[in-house]
Amino acid sequence: MSDLLERLRDRGWRLTAQRRVVAEVLDGDHVHYTADEVHARASERLPEIARATVYNTLSELVAIGEVIEVSTDGRAKRYDPNARHAHQHLVCSRCGTIRDVHPSGDPLANLPETERYGFTIADATVTYRGTCPQCASA
Amino acid sequence: MSDLLERLRDRGWRLTAQRRVVAEVLDGDHVHYTADEVHARASERLPEIARATVYNTLSELVAIGEVIEVSTDGRAKRYDPNARHAHQHLVCSRCGTIRDVHPSGDPLANLPETERYGFTIADATVTYRGTCPQCASA
DNA sequence: GCCTACATTGGACATTGTCTAAGTCAAGAA
DNA sequence: TTCTTGACTTAGACAATGTCCAATGTAGGC
Structure with a gap:
């Protein structure tokens, strides 16, 4: 299994x-x-x-x-548990539930060298926040 | 003041x-x-x-x-306290300190309608994670 | 089937945050 | 200025989440 x-x-x-x-x-x-x-x-x-x-x-x-x-x-x-496929999260600000989403583009590419302050950057996560349909209608 | x-x-x-x-x-x-x-x-x-x-x-x-x-x-x-200027965060995975950064582009534009699942999306935050110079040399 | 190192248990403890009842005080009224 | 009042603060109990440890149990190699 x-x-x-x-x-x-x-x-x-x-x-x-x-x-x-x-x-x-x-x-x-x-x-x-x-x-x-x-x-x-x-x-x-x-x-x-x-x-x-x-x-x-x-x-x-x-x-x-x-x-x-x-x-x-x-x-x-x-x-x-979905660690094997790159994805980001969509979070409902009210109830806290999370959905996986797949935006386009690579956020790492949007951070110029001058904005890295000597950090070794490993990854970037994007969190979209909003209201889910259930909470919106409630 | x-x-x-x-x-x-x-x-x-x-x-x-x-x-x-x-x-x-x-x-x-x-x-x-x-x-x-x-x-x-x-x-x-x-x-x-x-x-x-x-x-x-x-x-x-x-x-x-x-x-x-x-x-x-x-x-x-x-x-x-820097709520008046749009910015994102760069976080050190080891010590937890946070720096403000200003990436280019708008992450909201990267999320197609088909990936919004009926949510009303209010905003998107990007978090870059890595190791800060201090922790890297320690 | 036996051993033993690794895993689990239960409960105490730690950290972070929230709530409440009683006391205090900032700022407008006189 | 002094008074009054409702908003603010306080201390400490409580709640939620997570961590640690000593005692006990067990998976998997022999």
């Missing part, structure tokens, strides 16, 4: 029930959950899973680049 | 010592402080200022658009 699990095994990860469940939760849907939402969904399948384990697993997935950590507001971070 | 205070008075704000100090801290420097850093610096001039007051004042300044709230990582929000 999930080739995410394959890749984890290739990295020498022990495949525990907990990690499997967390990976499945992330894999299953295209919404970007908070750590607590992942925990809630994982608990449905594996009721005794600890919050700390979810946090650990998510951090590890982020560290190896399988998942991207997104913090759009000052609230909880959200976890984006 | 600060015409920020002028503008606040024009809006009917009561000019208390606390608000004055918070405005001065933001005005003084071009670094983007966290709320606690603002509180620490404000305390130097007005030792009895409460944390809640700093939070209140910052929120109010954000609400009226004098200050921008920036959350680049999942940690504390930072407050950017």
